Amino acid sequence: EPEVTQTPSHQxxxxxxxxxLRCVPISNHLYFYWYRQILGQKVEFLVSFYNNEISEKxxxxxxxxxxxxxxxxxxxxxxxxxxxxxxxxxxxxxxxxSSGNTIYFGEGSWLTVV
Amino acid sequence: xxxxxxxxxxxxVSEGASxxxxxxxxxxxxxxxxxxxxxxxxxLQLLLKYFSGDTLVQGIKGFEAEFKRSQSSxxxxxxxxxxxxxxxxxxxxxxxxxxxxxxxxxxxGTTLQVKP
Numbered sequence: 001e002p003e004v005t006q007t008p009s010h011q012x013x014x015x016x017x018x019x020x021l022r023c024v025p026i027s028n029h030l031y032f033y034w035y036r037q038i039l040g041q042k043v044e045f046l047v048s049f050y051n052n053e054i055s056e057k058x059x060x061x062x063x064x065x066x067x068x069x070x071x072x073x074x075x076x077x078x079x080x081x082x083x084x085x086x087x088x089x090x091x092x093x094x095x096x097x098s099s100g101n102t103i104y105f106g107e108g109s110w111l112t113v114v
Numbered sequence: 115x116x117x118x119x120x121x122x123x124x125x126x127v128s129e130g131a132s133x134x135x136x137x138x139x140x141x142x143x144x145x146x147x148x149x150x151x152x153x154x155x156x157x158l159q160l161l162l163k164y165f166s167g168d169t170l171v172q173g174i175k176g177f178e179a180e181f182k183r184s185q186s187s188x189x190x191x192x193x194x195x196x197x198x199x200x201x202x203x204x205x206x207x208x209x210x211x212x213x214x215x216x217x218x219x220x221x222x223g224t225t226l227q228v229k230p
Contacts (some may be wrong), residue, residue, distance in 0.1 A: 004157075006157075033217075035218075041222075042220050042221070042222050042223070043158070043204060043206075043218075043220040043223075044220070045217045045218060045219070048217060056217055091157060091158060102148075102160060102163055103148075103208075103218060104160065105150070105157050105158035105159075105160075106157050107156055107157035108157050108158075
């Protein structure tokens with residue numbers, strides 16, 4: 001069964017450093033997403049991406065965050081200058097369509113900012 | 115305000131017992147509804163979904179869920195729980211008629227513990 005893959009599975013970084021989280025969505029999917037789950041809290045939507053541009057972003061997704069689809073397969077989340085509160089599990093997801101279509105999640109990337 | 119509520123933060127059941135995990139939502143229209151499971155150290159796996167039609171939906175691993183419009187609920191059930199079902203369960207909603215971007219709103223999750 002096709003799946004969303006994410007790398008790295010765990011990354012520890014120093015505060016202020018840039019981090020790039022990578023994702024390979026399911027190949028025939030057109031919509032891509034990043035979600036975040038701070039330990040003990042809800043899974044939160046960060047951003048959706050379609051047709052090479054952001055279609056929606058949450059309040060969390062400020063100027064420190066950016067997304068990119070640099071080639072036909074990868075989808076990345078960049079955090080420019082990490083803060084302690086960015087420590088979380090980051091989930092990449094993809095779907096074939098927009099509202100109402102099933103979204104498939106990757107296994108997540110644990111980011112620890114120290 | 116639009117929200118998804120899972121009233122039970124933590125549930126413990128004995129292996130072989132039945133299970134019901136509750137989920138309520140507050141949206142004007144009927145949203146699309148999902149249940150995901152997260153095992154320790156794993157990602158979010160889709161158990162089942164409801165878009166329209168039959169209000170009782172079957173999912174993987176023997177789970178089912180029933181959509182009740184009158185109660186704005188989408189409770190997850192399993193007749194006989196196995197030890198491997200111990201995990202965290204998330205109800206999620208895709209509000210139809212929103213910005214149409216497939217953004218999911220998650221409940222806070224229910225942790226299921228299974229006693230031998």
